[in-house]
Every structure is written in structure tokens, then in C-alpha cells.
Amino acid sequence: xxxxxxxxxxxxxxxxxxxxxxxxxxxxxxxxxxxxxxxxxxxxxxxxxxxxxxxxxxxxxxxxxxxxxxxxxxxxxxxxxxxxxx
Numbered sequence: 001x002x003x004x005x006x007x008x009x010x011x012x013x014x015x016x017x018x019x020x021x022x023x024x025x026x027x028x029x030x031x032x033x034x035x036x037x038x039x040x041x042x043x044x045x046x047x048x049x050x051x052x053x054x055x056x057x058x059x060x061x062x063x064x065x066x067x068x069x070x071x072x073x074x075x076x077x078x079x080x081x082x083x084x085x086x
Contacts, residue, residue: 017042020070023082030082032069040067045077 020039023030031038043066052061065078 017084022085023067024085025078025080025082029085030067030076032072032074032076034074035069035072037069037071039070040076041070042067042082 020041022038023040023042029038030040032040044063045066046058047062047064048058049061052058062079065081067076067078067082068074069076
């Protein structure tokens with residue numbers, strides 16, 4: 001178990017996915033809701049909270065996976081990490 005009861009390690013860089021890929025979540029292919037594209041550039045973003053920011057502990061907040069559509073740049077947010085398909 002990780003810090004603050006999470007099962008994710010705080011400084012885990014072993015699962016870092018870079019480049020353009022297709023993804024799926026719960027067995028369903030992820031598509032862009034705006035243009036229908038299926039290729040995304042992955043990234044991550046901190047989900048800051050006021051309390052953690054007040055105590056200067058932003059680094060301890062949870063993070064989300066973001067997928068940026070390569071065709072139209074629409075951003076989708078996922079609390080669980082999507083599976084890479086290609």
C-alpha cells in the first residue's frame with residue numbers, strides 16, 4: 001500500500017507511456033467524443049485539493065491520466081489508467 005492509503009507508489013515512473021497510442025477502458029476502445037479519433041498522446045495531471053495546497057503538499061495529491069486527441073486536441077480525463085492497445 002502506498003502513501004495515504006493508495007495502492008499506487010508516489011514516484012512510480014515504470015508505467016510511463018509516451019508517444020501516440022490507442023487505448024481502451026473496461027474492454028471498450030476509447031474514441032474522441034468530438035472528432036471520433038482513436039489516437040492519443042497520454043499525460044498525467046495532479047488533482048490538487050485546497051487542503052493539500054494550504055499545507056504545501058501538492059505533490060501528495062492523486063493524479064489522473066489525460067489523453068489528448070492527436071486530430072483535434074480534445075482532452076479526456078481518467079482516474080484509472082487506460083490500457084494501451086497499439
